[in-house]
Amino acid sequence: MSGSVRVRFAPSPTGHLHVGGARSALFNWLFARHHHGTYILRIEDTDRSRSTEEHTQALQEALLWLGLSWDEGPPTPGYRQTERLDIYREHAERLLAAGRAYRCRCTPETLEAQRREAEARKETFRYPGTCRNANVPASEPHALRLAIPHEGQIVIHDVVRGDVVVSHAELDDWILVRTDGTPTYNFCVVVDDVTMGITHVIRGNDHLSNTPKQLLCYEALGYPVPVFAHISMILAPDKTRLSKRHGATAVLAFRDLGFLPEAMVNYLARLGWSHGDQEIFTLDEMIEHFDLARVGAADAVFDREKLEWVNHQWIRRLPAERLARDLEPFLARAGLPPARDAAWLARVVESLRERARTLVEMAEQATFYFKAPAGYDPQATARFWKEHAKERYALLIKRLEAQEAMDPAALEGLYRFLAADLGLKLVDLAQLTRIALTGRTASPPIFEVVSILGRTETLARLKAAAAAAGSAR
């Protein structure tokens, strides 16, 4: 395979891009990049009532955030179905002229009655082909139906599922164009895919059942069929369809929850795809190793815990400067004042990255760097503010005031020396300091914290704690 590969992601702008759609986009994108092909974004907005411009924009924003940019698509005209109505009409006319489609004047009422009769007979209703040879004149209100063969079967050659065989008898003469003149979903998809030269259709397994109908349409149009790959669905932990009821499902919601695009894409790729025992992949590594033949057929459960772990891995390996930039909106949202400067914020990030699974967590954990503790954890003070607390704080203040070097190693030396001097363990002084600086008993390494906070701020907080510890007793 070479540069001739053309794939597409074709979402309907009827809602936010959810994780399932994002994974379809990702697999198409990876496949295109791996084969140096073309990745197209097509907006399937024929459902005028539910499609909105807001969703169309949000969809693109989400895709771009994930890093999945498209080679062809909006804002270039011609990639929205509503801009392609002439193309559908033209193809419908061709099918009609070729005798592969016919006008049907059956009313919804008639069809509904027939459906009920079939149901009463415990049969599955299929359009009986009433108008197939009726030569309904164009002047009458009519829908357009595809004339499909009565006998035989159709087979889908699916890269992930193998051959799927469906008997023609299971299908019926489905509607290509409704009485009101609007083309149906399945018809648009086929026309779009052929006219856009799509070579591989990679989409969710929920489309597998539509594929036989579409295949018959390709055939009627006389076009070659693309290669199909129906990838598995993403399920909720209770193995039902993923929905808002299960928490966040929209890609942009995960962004706002503090997940990184690298992590999102990495996690999504590992759902149904693997490469040995490797768990963490850069986009480049995914492009290099991605292979449709190695995509699994079984549905996958979306696991927030593992996503958080992957996110943590990315928080640990991305450059601190980059994380600092991404963190800023979360700091602002937490009501914290702006950082002194980028380099300082990078140090903050550096100290926090080992323990934050999301940027929201990181912003929360960063609070004490921006403002002195509003109070002290009662459990902490009860445990550490014993009789000697005040005098130990005083000693620490005295030593720190005399301390020149404020790098973590030097500070550790100071603390160890003082602890030995007092016959204490390092932990005793460290925890007293931690409570004073952060209000809690858990934080990044305390000498890092002191170093980042600086002498002035550290001393101020130690003095405040000394006073509080004194009055607490």
Place this chain on the structure above:
RNA sequence: GGCCCCAUCGUCUAGAGGCCUAGGACACGGCCCUCUCAAGGCUGAAACACGGGUUCGAAUCCCGUUGGGGCCA
């Protein structure tokens, strides 16, 4: 309801007939490391849905059952 798809630890997966006393990862437990929390190292518990075949031999192939999902209605 009809048709289609799927089925390895709780979850994501490796496994493409003998390499399997079924491997890795998340989560969970223990130990170690340690200024706290993390991170890390070691370690433990944890799966081939069930039943028939095929084969010298099946997690791997076939059939059925069950369960889940999807499409159409």
